[in-house]
Amino acid sequence: MTNPSRREFLSQAGWWTLVGLGGAPAFSMLVSSCATTMTVTSKISTTIGVKTGAIDETKADAIQQNVAEAAKSFKDFTPEQEYYIGRAVAATILSQYSPYLEPDPNLYLNLLAQTLAQFSELPETFNGYHVLTLDSDEINAFSAPGGLIFVSRGMIRCCEHEDALAAVLAHEIGHVQYKHGLQAIRKSRITLAITTLAIKGVKGLGSEKLARLTETFEGSILDITSTLINSGYSRGFEKQADKAALDILDRTGYNPRGLVDMLNVMKKKLKPGGLDFAKTHPSPYWRIATLREYMAGYPKVEKKKARQDRFLKALEGV
Amino acid sequence: MADEPQKNKPGMLEKLKEKSLEGMDKVKSGYAVVEDKLLYASVQVRTGQVRIIPSFLGQVVAKLSYGDRVRVREKKGNWTRVTLPEAGADGWMHKSALTKKKIVLDPGAADVQEEATSKELALAGKGFNEHVEGEFKARHQDFDYFMIDRLEEIVVSQEQITRFLKEGGITPKEDKPFSPEGGVQ
Structure with a gap:
């Protein structure tokens, strides 16, 4: 018997009903439109085009020297622009990973993330926070600017309770809140996007201007996705996101130790040389060590029955 | 004698202090001060929700659109009490939904010119x-x-x-x- 809250959820997100309960045809149609997981570097370089970035860089540098306007930074992107950047980053991630379209885990993750976001420093983004599970055994999670978040099945399996899963999402919300994604964009591209092309071309962009602006856009998306998928953020950014996670967990009413619990499982599961968090994040050992000073005073995570039951039920089969 | 009125109003100093802090807060927040020091802000998200109390748990009393202009009445932590210029409705919005800038929804050439030098203007669709x-x-x-x-x-x-x-x-x-x-x- 479907409980009332779940039914409400499903009718609200009619599409999930279609995908999850509407039978195999819809499901396979959606999945087949996405490539299965593959080596990321090659795909991105070819789809977006590294040479685009190089051209922009030269152009941008030249323009930068001639422009008398004040230097612009990632902070000058409006939430609206951040939204379009985030959608393109998310679309790129989905060209590398298949979504896992079971409704229960996805609905649960969205409920959890949107709850946590209300206790972050950035509860409101242009079009809100949304989460999608990736059908991958890798231990991975990404957040696109503006709040589109992806969590792999492998990552979910590192979580033994809701407080741990909340920590994964809170860490991603932390990256969104601090605009770490936007900070991965080369400064020259930002100048090009914000001061020069964009302002002059705001109304009725000519096709040439639109093409140039789109090249800058592609370059910016490449900057972000190659950071997310290949090189990873700096340790400083990761520490900041971990600290934000503790903050968000504590304010929401979760035990910040959920993050350490997750990292303790992750350190056992991560495979050296893997293309996931093994490559893009500081080691769980380092993260646990840097979090230690904040953990004093927090007891072990207590698995409350109702919370643990719903966690296990929603993620059954993941 | 001159001190007499002050003695009768023990809260006055505190009030003065509050007032000056309030002023500082305004300077710090950077909200545009126009028309008799009225403060305005714009909705910078697709749908801005106005709530009855300064909390997400508060009932939503109005929904505003991207670019809508509101008058700032009061601030409490991360929340701003706003009134809607036309309807006169009153409620609280989270600060992350608001910007001090004026958002121009359909900018023309003059707006483009002004935006290049002004910190008080943001162009939608830019x-x-x-x-x-x-x-x-x-x-x-x-x-x-x-x-x-x-x-x-x-x-x-x-x-x-x-x-x-x-x-x-x-x-x-x-x-x-x-x-x-x-x-x-």
Whole structure:
């Protein structure tokens, strides 16, 4: 018997009903439109085009020297622009990973993330926070600017309770809140996007201007996705996101130790040389060590029955 | 003698102090001060929700659109009490939904000129916008924007969040910063 809250959820997100309960045809149609997981570097370089970035860089540098306007930074992107950047980053991630379209885990993750976001420093983004599970055994999670978040099945399996899963999402919300994604964009591209092309071309962009602006856009998306998928953020950014996670967990009413619990499982599961968090994040050992000073005073995570039951039920089969 | 009135009003100094702090807050916040020192802000998200109390748990009394201009009446932590110029409705918005800038929805040449030098103006649809996205989609037809659109359709209501917290035995500590000393109250 479907409980009332779940039914409400499903009718609200009619599409999930279609995908999850509407039978195999819809499901396979959606999945087949996405490539299965593959080596990321090659795909991105070819789809977006590294040479685009190089051209922009030269152009941008030249323009930068001639422009008398004040230097612009990632902070000058409006939430609206951040939204379009985030959608393109998310679309790129989905060209590398298949979504896992079971409704229960996805609905649960969205409920959890949107709850946590209300206790972050950035509860409101242009079009809100949304989460999608990736059908991958890798231990991975990404957040696109503006709040589109992806969590792999492998990552979910590192979580033994809701407080741990909340920590994964809170860490991603932390990256969104601090605009770490936007900070991965080369400064020259930002100048090009914000001061020069964009302002002059705001109304009725000519096709040439639109093409140039789109090249800058592609370059910016490449900057972000190659950071997310290949090189990873700096340790400083990761520490900041971990600290934000503790903050968000504590304010929401979760035990910040959920993050350490997750990292303790992750350190056992991560495979050296893997293309996931093994490559893009500081080691769980380092993260646990840097979090230690904040953990004093927090007891072990207590698995409350109702919370643990719903966690296990929603993620059954993941 | 001259001190007499002050003695009769013990709260005056505090009030004065408050007032000057209030002023400082305005300077710091950077909200545009126009028309007899009225403060205004603009909605910088697609749908801005106005609530009856300064909390997400508060009932939504109005929904505003991107670019809507509101008058700032009061601030409390991360929340701003606003009134809507036309309807006269009154309520609280989270500060992340607002910008001190005036958002121009359909900017013309003069706005473009002004935006280049002014910190008080933001142009809607500037730079990376739906046209750029359209061009980007055309260049990357294998990218799954259909899925992104569906993903954005998943909206969780405040009632669901409230129930989720309650059923999970989770008690939020609103407006309390994270304490390294621990969470045991």
